[in-house]
Amino acid sequence: MMALFGCGSFLVRGAGCTINDLLDRDIDTKVERTKSRPIASGALTPFQGVCAQLLLGLGILLQLNDFSRILGASSLLLVFSYPLMKRITFWPQAFLGLTFNWGALLGWSAVRRTLDPAVVLPLYLSGVFWTLVYDTIYAHQDKQDDKIVGVKSTALRFGDSTKYWVTGFGISCITSLVLSGFNANLGLPYYVFLAAASGQLAWQIWTVDINSGPDCSIKFVSNKWFGAIVFSGILIGRLSS
Incomplete structure (x- = not known):
């Protein structure tokens, strides 16, 4: 299942990015950082992408149960x-969070054939808040x-107040993860890892230079470590519960 x-x-996120690039191809050609993207540069046709x-994503979705197929579609x-x-x-970062x-x-539905709102809704919301953090930082590049x-973008909406906004989103993300883990009866190691993830999130928020494109890129990419820490906490927290 994993x-x-x-x-x-990987495939569906890629498809989403391709659709985004397809609709934005006229805009991407005018932005320095995106003008070399495959569709904007003409290296890839929209149909191919x-x-x-x-x-390929449909082929994977068809391997799941009927409820999950409908939910995925x-x-x-x-x-x-x-x-x-x-x-x-x-x-737009909020809508990206709802999508990603x-x-x-x-x-959850693929394994349980149903949804448990007490677990999956806080988990879903934590991801939305996390997306608001990292994609706002990302948007400051452009x-x-x-x-x-x-x-x-939220980068333009928040301006110089960005750090205060994303701090609130970061706190909401961690709080939602705590609630989801509690309702899922995860063991103590989950909360230890969550504390480490909180430190990583706090580091990127309070050290990012929102006026430096390269630094925004570094902080954005560092979210792979936040995700890896949370994933490890869920895994070990489940095994120890």
């Missing part, structure tokens, strides 16, 4: 609508270009 979800998340990833509404959000709201973290619901092009 192998299926590992491949599935979207169809290959979605078909419903996420496509978010996948296709998210790229449009930066044109109409300063909160759908696996919190799908993973804020000058975004102003010129005319698209919106």
Whole structure:
């Protein structure tokens, strides 16, 4: 199951990024950091990018139970609508969070054939808050270009108050993870790992230079460690419970 979800998340996330690049191809050509992306540069046709990833993702989805197939397919509404959000709201990062973290619901249903709201909803929300942290930091790389092009982001919405906002999102993320772990009866090691993850999140929030593109990129990429720590805590917390 972990192998299926590992491949599935890679493929469907890639499809979402391809759809995003497809809709943004005219914008990406005007932004220094994105003008060399495959679709914007013409190296990849939209049909090749979207169809290959979605078909492979469908093949993985069909390996799951019927409830999970319906739940997984419903996420496509978010996948296709998210790229449009930066044109109409300063909160596209929130919609990205709702999209990228759908696996919190799908993973549980794939194993249990149902949903336990007390566990999966806090887990889902923790992912949404986490996305608001890392993607706001990410968006600060492009804020000058975004102003010129005319698209919106939380980086532009928060401006110099960004650290205060993302601190609130970070606290909400950790609180939701605590609640989800408690309702799932995870063992003590989970909370030890969660404390370490909190430290990593606090480090990136309070040391990031939002006016330095390279530093924003470093802090954004460091979220792989936050995710790895939380994953390890869930795994060991379950084994010890």
